[in-house]
Amino acid sequence: NLALANVLLNAGDYLDNYLMNVDVDVETGIEITSIVYDAAKEEAEITVEAVSTEVDFNAINGELVVWTTDNLGTAFGQAEEEKFSFTIDEFGEVVTFKVKATAGNFIRARVQ
Numbered sequence: 001n002l003a004l005a006n007v008l009l010n011a012g013d014y015l016d017n018y019l020m021n022v023d024v025d026v027e028t029g030i031e032i033t034s035i036v037y038d039a040a041k042e043e044a045e046i047t048v049e050a051v052s053t054e055v056d057f058n059a060i061n062g063e064l065v066v067w068t069t070d071n072l073g074t075a076f077g078q079a080e081e082e083k084f085s086f087t088i089d090e091f092g093e094v095v096t097f098k099v100k101a102t103a104g105n106f107i108r109a110r111v112q
Contacts (some may be wrong), residue, residue: 019062019111020055027052032109033094043098048109050093057088057095062086062111066099069106 002024007014016028034047048064050057055063066084086097099107 012071021059021061026054037072049095065107
């Protein structure tokens with residue numbers, strides 16, 4: 001129901017809405033809201049939350065990807081980091097998962 005000019009002008013935002021499987025007027029941001037480190041298991045439990053309650057991580061059209069790195073001097077997406085992709089079986093706007101803490105001290109999460 002959108003005009004072509006509107007789609008071209010807002011293509012990046014609409015792609016985010018498509019990936020999150022929500023209407024074009026819904027905010028699609030996500031943020032890491034909790035990181036709990038377990039030294040005995042050498043893993044971090046990470047909680048990611050969508051800024052909108054209309055997001056259902058179990059129904060997204062992309063995958064949740066997490067990058068970790070020890071070197072903030074390089075942008076995420078470089079060889080110095082580790083990438084983890086997750087299949088989400090949790091309903092709602094909050095999802096929790098675990099990564100090996102040895103992967104890196106800095107973390108970024110994104111749906112792509």
